[in-house]
Amino acid sequence: MSIDVAAYQPGTPVDDELATVAYAAVARWADQRPITAELVASRLRTHADAPATLLATGRAHDGRLVGAAALRWPAAPGATGRLWGPAVLPESRRRGLGARLLAALDARLADTAAAQVTSAEVPVGRCAAHRLFHAAGWTLAPASVLLKAQPLPPPNTPPQPSRVRPAQPDQAGDLAGPLGRLYGATHPTQPPLVAAATWQRWTADSRYRPDCLLVAPSGDGGELDGAALVYPLAHTDPAEPPEALLADVLVAPNAGDPQRLRDGLIAAALSAGRRHGAAVARALVPAAPNPTLDALRRAGLQPVTTLATYAAPQRRPAPAASDRSAW
Numbered sequence: 504m505s506i507d508v509a510a511y512q513p514g515t516p517v518d519d520e521l522a523t524v525a526y527a528a529v530a531r532w533a534d535q536r537p538i539t540a541e542l543v544a545s546r547l548r549t550h551a552d553a554p555a556t557l558l559a560t561g562r563a564h565d566g567r568l569v570g571a572a573a574l575r576w577p578a579a580p581g582a583t584g585r586l587w588g589p590a591v592l593p594e595s596r597r598r599g600l601g602a603r604l605l606a607a608l609d610a611r612l613a614d615t616a617a618a619q620v621t622s623a624e625v626p627v628g629r630c631a632a633h634r635l636f637h638a639a640g641w642t643l644a645p646a647s648v649l650l651k652a653q654p655l656p657p658p659n660t661p662p663q664p665s666r667v668r669p670a671q672p673d674q675a676g677d678l679a680g681p682l683g684r685l686y687g688a689t690h691p692t693q694p695p696l697v698a699a700a701t702w703q704r705w706t707a708d709s710r711y712r713p714d715c716l717l718v719a720p721s722g723d724g725g726e727l728d729g730a731a732l733v734y735p736l737a738h739t740d741p742a743e744p745p746e747a748l749l750a751d752v753l754v755a756p757n758a759g760d761p762q763r764l765r766d767g768l769i770a771a772a773l774s775a776g777r778r779h780g781a782a783v784a785r786a787l788v789p790a791a792p793n794p795t796l797d798a799l800r801r802a803g804l805q806p807v808t809t810l811a812t813y814a815a816p817q818r819r820p821a822p823a824a825s826d827r828s829a830w
């Protein structure tokens with residue numbers, strides 16, 4: 504079977520095929536969730552000036568997609584690129600396809616100057632994927648934990664007067680600056696360009712709804728003390744309950760009473776998910792102890808699995824022509 508590598512184009516029938524392959528990859532695992540064509544497009548589409556995602560596909564003789572992997576380039580210099588997959592349909596596994604898909608994208612990485620790339624999160628028990636990454640020389644990166652509330656519990660605290668409120672559609676553009684600065688303050692190791700593009704990145708996802716972006720103004724010239732983003736996923740798969748993904752919770756390092764603010768943001772985000780029909784809430788956060796993990800547990804989400812992430816082997820930048828005689 505030959506592997507085709509091409510620039511990914513969102514909004515084509517390939518999105519449906521990729522959703523089928525991706526769903527087969529997670530079915531019956533702790534990270535099982537609905538995967539729609541729109542979700543795939545949201546994950547693979549690139550923003551701003553980043554080059555198009557590279558998509559590697561393997562097809563059976565009848566043209567059916569049986570395996571795929573994708574490489575989303577870093578959004579800015581110094582940012583991290585993301586690998587999607589590889590994912591191979593169960594009946595086509597153990598024939599070398601997963602390794603070849605990974606190698607096809609790895610080869611493109613080798614052409615570039617040492618870009619940082621991490622894999623998608625892999626549940627601890629999914630041994631085939633772990634062995635695949637180890638065999639290809641990828642190394643373990645910090646782990647995450649998947650938390651879930653199923654069913655989504657009713658609000659467990661009476662509503663309190665709170666400064667947390669949903670973003671208004673007409674002033675959403677005004678949030679871009681404050682949200683970028685909040686993201687920069689809470690993720691100081693991220694490149695400034697990534698922080699500055701937070702609003703564009705969050706709102707470019709097809710699941711974005713303005714009332715699902717919760718903000719806590721600091722009362723100080725339009726700046727924000729906190730923000731939370733929840734993505735409800737509309738889908739028609741009867742096997743999967745409607746869900747909402749709590750995608751991010753940001754609390755400024757200098758915000759007053761940060762625990763109460765974090766709890767308020769999460770409660771408001773879960774309420775927004777409920778309003779959009781979600782019966783399940785999911786969140787993915789670093790596994791190392793952190794206040795968001797504690798707050799999610801207080802809100803009724805329970806850890807369901809630890810997930811490993813792998814980092815692509817570091818490449819040495821290609822030597823300048825004048826250095827080559829030393830080889």
Ligand SMILES: CC(C)(COP(=O)(O)OP(=O)(O)OC[C@H]1O[C@@H](n2cnc3c(N)ncnc32)[C@H](O)[C@@H]1OP(=O)(O)O)[C@@H](O)C(=O)NCCC(=O)NCCS
Pocket residue numbers: 528529587588589590591592595596597598599600601602603622623624625629630631632633634635636638
């Ligand atoms: C992980 C996955 C892509 C592997 O695809 P595949 O086509 O079966 O993989 P390959 O046949 O190319 O195997 C490559 C290597 O992976 C490892 N591997 C793959 N399947 C394995 C299994 N069931 N048990 C142990 N090792 C396995 C082996 O090291 C293998 O090399 P080897 O055959 O020389 O021993 C496939 O199992 C899958 O789609 N899993 C679900 C999705 C997933 O978890 N993707 C990972 C990123 S999210």
